[in-house]
Amino acid sequence: MSVKSKIFSAMKQIAEEQKVTLPPLEDDLPLNETGFDSLAFAILVARLEDELGIDPFTVAEDAAFPSTLGEFVRAYENVPA
């Protein structure tokens, strides 16, 4: 499974648990329109760290969180595993 599809499936699972309805997952979808609140994102980052063994936001130099889904996925793809 690609990093992208792992991220999407983790998002779908969290959406189910948190009872939020996800819009279609596309690259230019702004993260604040996913229906995820900050808590859901925290859970997502933690689950992905377990699954992929990386947390790009701890490794990153700057403190900015991505603003679209595509940027979020790229943050994971760009980390040397």
Place this chain on the structure above:
Amino acid sequence: MRNVLVTGGSRGIGIAIARRLAASGDYNVVAVARRESRELAAAIRQAQRRLHFRACDLAATDAIPVFAKSVRDEFGTIYGLVNNAGIGTDGLLATMHNSEIEALIRLNVLAPIILTKYVARHMMADGLGRIVNISSIVASTGYSGLSVYAASKAAVAGFTRSLAREVGRVGITVNAIAPGFIDTELTRSLNDEGRRRITGRSALRRLPEADDVASMVEYLLGEGGRNITGTVVTVDAGNTA
């Protein structure tokens, strides 16, 4: 068996907590400190593989994310986190070295906040967890010579209340314990006269002991603690009553 991380678990209040939790049979305890003390090595031998030591200098906060991950990789899901490691450097503010002020805030405030961040995220993903922070009665009373320490312990209490609100929805409780004066290495600079004064001022005319704090931790981690969050529990033999 539920894993519990106890920082500063090599002596004083921390080892009392680690020992009690391991002896309860409900927990697998990982005691964290810079060095394994003799006392802890002995306790580990007695605890039938329910008590472990892992070294970490928590003042090196950059290393905390990797440390948290290594504990999780080795032991699995962490159910409980007890932020107990701390230093009690005293001194008049006017003459305290800036490096001492910084070191105090670093270990007592920054380290537990960052460790909690990396442990709580996984508790969130797991949907349960208990966090206990060791504050102090000095956070809300006054004691000359302890202004920086008091600030650090008040920070812990404030952190506790707001974090409880943040993570309550996913089933995590966050509480603090405010012990009164307890005889440990941290308080060895207080002389007998000072000790007598504190005892005399306490409703029960005695000092609380490390194991009294350990009992409260056990309670908060157990069934009885499931609906207690965002609070500071005082264990001080009535010193501030």
